[in-house]
Amino acid sequence: DSGVTQTPKHLITATGQRVTLRCSPRSGDLSVYWYQQSLDQGLQFLIQYYNGEERAKGNILERFSAQQFPDLHSELNLSSLELGDSALYFCASSAYGLEETQYFGPGTRLLVL
């Protein structure tokens, strides 16, 4: 158990809808990362937050957004969902954002029908 929690574990929704994925980092970790993992693309970095502020951006679509709250939990919002957004979404955390090791949560499996 990495200490990172993600909810929900599974999500099934329809195209055009909007969903919110939630992540709670390990106790004391200030930095949260979001990744998308699909069969054909592998694990792709989406975005990083550090202590409430956006720190780095990767291959995140404009339809996706994220935020980190004062209690350090983070949410990833996916809107206008398309079939191709079906994937596993992982959250990871680290202490300060420059730490070498990231601790991954169990993931949220999103299926868009």
Next chain:
Amino acid sequence: SQKIEQNSEALNIQEGKTATLTCNYTNYSPAYLQWYRQDPGRGPVFLLLIRENEKEKRKERLKVTFDTTLKQSLFHITASQPADSATYLCALRRGGANNLFFGTGTRLTVIP
């Protein structure tokens, strides 16, 4: 853009043998390179990190080498066991960046 290739999608080996996985990268000089293990439906778990100025790192039955000239890392599991069966991902962080870039992974199966 950064490209990370892992030598094969799948690798099958006999129990007790040494498994060797390859990670090749282009375009950037990473500050360090990491290896993660991922079991089906679960998040990656950190195994080993090797820095750009290190040639080799060991942890129990695991060994990682890093050749910055060849832009390649090798990951070895000695005396492999069926419990080592998983997907292994390499990831690198280039200097000045916070995020990791991951390879697509190699699915290792250790046959009893």
